[in-house]
Amino acid sequence: MTIREIITVPNPLLKTISEPVKVIDDEVLSLIDDMIETMYAAPGIGLAAIQVGVPKRILVIDIAREDEARNPLSFINPEIIDPSEILNSFEEGCLSVPGVFEEIERPDECTVKYLDKDGVEQSVRCKGMLATVIQHEMDHLNGVVFVDHLSKLKRDRAIKKSIKSRTSEKNNNE
Ligand code: NI
Numbered sequence: 001m002t003i004r005e006i007i008t009v010p011n012p013l014l015k016t017i018s019e020p021v022k023v024i025d026d027e028v029l030s031l032i033d034d035m036i037e038t039m040y041a042a043p044g045i046g047l048a049a050i051q052v053g054v055p056k057r058i059l060v061i062d063i064a065r066e067d068e069a070r071n072p073l074s075f076i077n078p079e080i081i082d083p084s085e086i087l088n089s090f091e092e093g094c095l096s097v098p099g100v101f102e103e104i105e106r107p108d109e110c111t112v113k114y115l116d117k118d119g120v121e122q123s124v125r126c127k128g129m130l131a132t133v134i135q136h137e138m139d140h141l142n143g144v145v146f147v148d149h150l151s152k153l154k155r156d157r158a159i160k161k162s163i164k165s166r167t168s169e170k171n172n173n174e
Helices: 026-041 128-141 152-173
Strands: 046-048 058-061 073-081 087-092 102-107 109-115 121-127
Touching: 026 046, 026 058, 026 073, 046 128, 058 128, 073 128, 087 128, 102 128, 109 128, 121 128
Parallel strands: none
Antiparallel strands: 046 058, 058 073, 073 109, 087 102, 109 121
8 A cells, every 4th residue: 555645735636527437446446545544644534536636536534533443434436415404514624725724514414325345336324524524525526625615715815824834834844
């Protein structure tokens, strides 16, 4: 397994609409393994393939708490159906927008349909935190990052802040 480089805003690749996976072959399976390893190394709780520069509809998520065993979930060609009318807001962050955390409102529940690693169709009803993470990651497959849900003014400010936070980190390391 390899830790891959995570791309960050304003990299235009993040605006790519990812393509469905046609065949679940060794390349796809090793990409999923790499994504899981990259997510843990970051550390983060979710990652979309486009965040490592691969425009395929694949997500990995692990929302287990630190004191719980790891529980990596992978979703191939995920689709969200039946979002609840009730909304909930969580403070979100993103490995592609480091240094920025903002409250984002999304449906509190949704169902995700996807293929598992064996190509078997699965469906799961998600609530709360998992519903938020799934929707956040799904956005990446459609070229959307979480700050795109903010007003233009707040979004521009957030992206500037993220770029600045990385520049100062680099300088501190030199
Ligand atoms: Ni993200």
